[in-house]
Amino acid sequence: MDSPVCLIExxxxxxxxxxAEAVGILSGIRDxxxxxxxxxxxxxxxxYLMNKLAGAKKGFNLGYKVQAExxxxxMWCIPHPTKLDHTLVLLDTEGLGDVEKGDKKNDIWIFCLAVLLSSALVYNSKGTIDQDAIDKLKFVGDIAELIKVKSHDNDDEEAEFSQHFxxxxxxxxxFHLRLNVDGKSVTEDEYLENALKLRNPEKTTKDEDFNRPRKRLRMYFRSRKCFVFDQPSPNKEDLQNMDNICESALNPQFLEQTKRFCDYVFREAETKKVIGMVTVTGSQLGKLAEMYTxxxxxxxxxxxxxxxxxLSDMENQAAVQEAAQQYENKMKENVVxxxxxxDQFLTLSREYENEALQIFLKRSFKDKDQTFLQQYMKLIDEKKSNFGHMNEAKSQELCEALILxxxxxxxxxxxKGSYTIHGGHEKFKQNLKAIEDKFNNEPGKGVQAEIVLKEYLKSQEHIGYTILKSDEALTAKEKEIEEEKARKKIEEMEQKVREMEESQEKRKLEDNEMSMEKNMMGLLEKVAKERAQTAAELQRVIAEKERERDSFEKQGFTKQANMYRAQIEDLQEKEKGQQEPEWYTPIMDTFKSVAKTVLPVVIEVGGAMLQAKATKKWKTYKAK
Structure with a gap:
């Protein structure tokens, strides 16, 4: 994007x-x-700060009028400066507290959507962090009226915000003061945390009012950071022309502070996630914006x-269709x-099945009970079967035309009866052999060649028998011998065709097993990676909640400390669940069930065999 567009008007x-234009832009971002x-x-x-994050002087409207701009x-989407294959989405919101608008509810909506859509929320204020500044952040207290984590009733609802905010x-x-608290120099973060200290005990309503916004800030946002900025320039005209002025004319301290801010955001702002620690892509962000709004x-x-x-259902259904369409397109484009x-057909099909599988696995998420994976596998199997029938039909069509x-x-x-002459049977045999040889030497006939040739030669059996009976050049004994030869040749050809068909069925079954195994291993590897990431994320959240618990205990807020203690125990149980030794067994059971449909020839044996083979491979994979 060369410049920002309005995401939510x-x-x-x-x-x-x-x-819709902004959603269209996001829909094209798969990173x-x-x-x-x-x-x-x-x-x-x-x-100004958002333009600096975008690496540009101009972009978001700075505006220096009294009215809000x-x-x-x-929204402005750019390649992330430090994270490869990630997109940085910057959201600049309408200023809160616009006296001309005078709509508190509208302000709450804007603030709420900013929280729900972002992985890092920057709160911008002027002056100092004092009671007035914290009072102006009143929108934090209104979030609970508009946001729930879970659909069922939950007494600790607000306490769970920090896992998802x-x-x-x-x-x-x-900022014009010294970073000093009680006569001691402090860091910016210490300055913020000191401003968020609670009064204990809460003896009066005034104490409760004082603590309420601080408790919520600490409860809702697990990670907090503070940056203070000097005034960019003492010159009023410079301040009114920030998008055109050279940086050399600005306060060097302000520029250094801005750089530290940008570096921190690039480093610490993580990929946007939804419940379940699921990474969000650009296209999914557009859907989130629509649903939340x-x-x-x-x-x-x-x-x-x-x-x-x-979102999961929508994306998983789209993943099924996109992956299946990819397979179909590749087969149509590249398989003649x-x-x-x-073998040639199955090798090409397997290559494009693998490509389709990667598309499905990359896009799908939270596929409970592998419902959508089963849809994907059955749809691919159906398309593969259709292409297989088309392959056979095309071969049969070509072979029949060639025989004709x-x-x-x-x-x-x-x-014309040209063979009903003395020695006509020998001539009949020679011409039929010549047709057979020419047919066999013709390239590009496909998988039905043996079957079509057999059917044709069998159709000539009765004609050859009639010609043989009328041929006076042969004795009765010779006719009997020739008749036996013809019969054996047809039997041999039928046996050859049966063996070929059995071999093809066996090869198809083996290929289906390989595809099933590939799907299973791909899913297991994906789930294992996701579980490891979830466990790491849970460990981090636990550490942050332990920090808050210790802080509340230190300040004497036993109720809040116990609340955090209960949360930590729940999170530890979840984290332990990510390391269950046999978590992959239900996934394998699902594949065994699907095998009954996709591998009908070996309904039970095939499923059990597949599970045994995959279990062995999975343990080998884990060991590596």
Whole structure:
């Protein structure tokens, strides 16, 4: 993108509407996305920081008028500066607290969507972090009215926000104080945490009001970071012309602070995830924007679990269709029918099946009970079977046309009675052998050649018998010998065709087993990787919650500390579940069930054999 576009428009009647153009842009992004949103009061310089993250002077509208410039939420997608094959999505939001708009509910919607869509949330303010600054961040307290983590009732709902909310970065602009607390120098982060300290005990309503926004900030955002920025320039004209002024004219301290901020965001802002630690791509982000905006606008609570399940179903269904279409397109583009041999057909098919499988595995997620994988496998098997029938039909068509061409003179001779002469049977045999030899020497006949030739020669059996009986050049004994030879040749050819058909069926079955095994191993490897990532993420969340628990205990807030303790225990159970030794057994059972459909020749034996082989391979894979 050369410049930002509006992702969510704030209409004149105060409604939020997702822009189809922006969703179209996101739909073309299949890479994982890192989403950074910035929120804060209007006229606090949010757009400047976002342009710096984009590596540009201009882009998001800076605006230096008294009125707020940015309306709704604007989006800018660029390649991530440090994460390979990732897209950085920057979301610049409409300034909160616009006196002309005067709509608190609209502000809450904007803030809520910024939280739901981002992996890093930057809160931009001016001056210092004091009571007034924290009071202005009142939107945090309203989130619980619009967001739920799970669809069922949950007493600890708000306590679970931190597992799914973005990291929180407080950017304090035009900071003019020393970083000093109680006469001691402190870091920016220590300055923020000191501002979020609670009053204990809560003796009065005023104490409770003081603690409430601080508790929520600490509870909702597991990771908090603070940056303070000097004023960019003492010159008012420079401040009103920031998108054109040379950096050399700006305060060097401000430039260094901005660079540290950008470096931190590039390094620490992670890939956007939904419930279950599932990585979000650009196309999925567009769907999330639509679903969350619809939920907020229809006065429904935005349930992250429900949205994740809906998104999962949509993406998994799309993954099935995309992967199957890829297989079909590749087969149509690259497989010239008929193939010379069945092996050639199966080898090409397996190559494109593997490509399709990678597409499915990359796009699908949270496929409970492998429901969509089963759909994918059955659909691929159906398309493969159709191509196989087309391969056989095309071969049969070519072979029958070739036989017709090669046998024209022979058939004409039969019709005219040219073989009903003295020695006619020998001539009949020679011409039939010549047709057979020419047919066998003709290339490109495909997999039905033996069958078509057998059927043709069998159709000539009765004609040859009639000619043999009328041929006076042969004695009765010779006729008997010739008749036996003809009969044996047909039997031998029929036996050869039966063996070929049995061999082809066996080869098809082996190929289906190989495909099934490949699908199983691909899924197991994907799930193993996801479980390892989930375990690592859970360990990090546990460590962060232990930090908060210890902090609350230290300050004497036993209730909050116990709440975190219970959460930690739940998370530890989940983390332990990611390491269950036989977690892959249900997946193999699913494949065994599918084998009954895809491998009908060996319904039970094939499934059990497949499971045994895959289990052995999986253990070898794990050992490596």
């Amino acid at each position: 704030n209409t004149k009647d105060g409604k939020l509407v997702v822009n 994982p996305v890192v989403v950074v949103s910035i929120v804060g009061l209007y006229r606090t310089g949010k757009s 940015t309306k709704g939420i604007w 973005p990291i929180f970065i407080w950017a304090v602009r035009d 619809e939920a907020v606008m229809t006065s429904r609570i935005a349930c992250m679990e429900d949205v994740a399940h809906t 029918l008929p193939t010379q041999t069945l 061409k090669l046998s024209m003179e022979h058939e004409e001779a039969v019709t």
